[in-house]
Amino acid sequence: MAKYDWETFGFHIPEIMLPREGTDYSKWAVVACDQYTSEPEYWDEVESIVGDAPSTLRLMLPEIYLGKEGEAEKIRAIRASMDQYLNDGTLRTMPKGCMLVKRTTEGRSRIGLVIATDLEAYDFNKGSRSLTRATEGTVIERIPPRLRIREGAPVELPHILILIDDPEKSVIEPLVNVPQEKVYDTDLMMNGGHITGSFIKEEYLEGAKDALSVLFDKAVEKYGEGNVIFQAMGDGNHSLATAKTNWENLKKTLTPEEAANHPARYALCEIENIHDDGIVFEPIHRVVFQKNGQSGMDLVNETVELLKEQNGDAYLAEEGFTSEGCFSIPYITGEKRGTIVVEGPVSKLEVGALQNALDVMVKERNSCDIDYIHGTKAVESLAAREGNAGFMLPAMDKFLLFPAVAADGALPRKTFSMGEANEKRFYIESRYIG
Secondary structure, eight states: OOOOOGGGGTEEOOEEEEEOTTOOHHHHOEEOTTSSTTOHHHHHHHHHHHTTSOOGGGGOOOGGGTTSTTHHHHHHHHHHHHHHHHHSSSEEEEEEEEEEEEEEETTEEEEEEEEEEEGGGBOOSTTOOOSEEOSBOOOGGGHHHHHHHHTTOSEEOOOOEEEEOOTTOOSSGGGGGSOOEEEEEEEETTTTEEEEEEEEEGGGGHHHHHHHHHHHHHHHHHHOTTOOOOEEEEEOHHHHHHHHHHHHHHHTTSOHHHHHHOGGGEEEEEEEETTOTTOOEEOOEEEEEESSSOOHHHHHHHHHHHHHHHSSEEEEEOTTOOOTTSEEEEEEESSOEEEEEEESOSSSSHHHHHHHHHHIIIIISOOEEEEEEOSHHHHHHHHTSTTEEEEOOOOOOGGGHHHHHHHHOSBSTTOOEESOGGGSOEEOOBEEOO
16 A cells, blocks of 8 residues: 655644633634624624633634724734734644544534645646645635735634545544544534544554545546545635635745745645535525615516526526426515526526626626525525525535536535534634744
């Protein structure tokens, strides 16, 4: 059996930073910044829970505040908190190793390994054949505001989830049996469930590396040399794209020797096995918000007209209507509920057809704003408000992800979500990036 280095797989064993012993992890851990972007009340409640306690809330910027008044001041406060936590011992650095984490939410449990991914093995550009593969189209305009937070920051916190395709469960799952030190065991705020984390020193990761070697050879055999997809983005596409952009900018200022080992070359992430029974692909729904005094039904009708232009035909039908060979996309407004039927769709997935229409409305016509929503209750709540419309999408079969991305490239953006908003990764681990 061939044995490879971590670099062959696009991985790197990091020096993880964790809060000092005695920290209240239930206040330290905060959900990914790109969640609840239309629900300021969620973040107000998080602020109330955290209070003055040490927390990752002080090291990140909820994206609900991106582009809003006070953003620059908030970023300056984040930098100050990073410096404070580094200087006063709030953050401690572990030896080289990984964290094995177990997350339980909504009655499901999944396990993952916090490791670093090599940004030299990742390329988010369209048509990329990189080892670490973007699974959705990257919206370049979304990078600059996120780059303002990462650029020059001494610390990174990941909400990136990367999937490996390991049907034999040979890499992550056996790590429960190696020597490890339990570091945290805590409930997560705001219905986030429960998480435990155990530190594993680098020397006890050799079995995982051997299993990855076998997996890598199988991937070469399956996809062919030069088209191996070994790490597939599960969550945090734009977060990783921002880390990559920051690294490429920084690399220009470094010598080759400095670039080879610079900490910013890597991004902390959690890898999970797509075959883990606890991983469920949930759909990401759409809610649009009027900008010119339209009603929710005006926005629905505009969407139907665009779908009609872009596909064979499109029309409104009663709620629950389906027709063989057609897409049926439920819609919700304050006035009415029903179904949009798309005949002769040019896209392979409902999300692709709908997104094509909504892109015209948002980008070309500027007739509405859009948000991407996890969970039916949030869609129903937002869509019921005057001037809003919600569109519900079906879930994607998770086992189609690797072959679909290998064959056709990135999927339409926001095609799937690994669980709903409260199941997303919470910030706990961090890493020094210089």
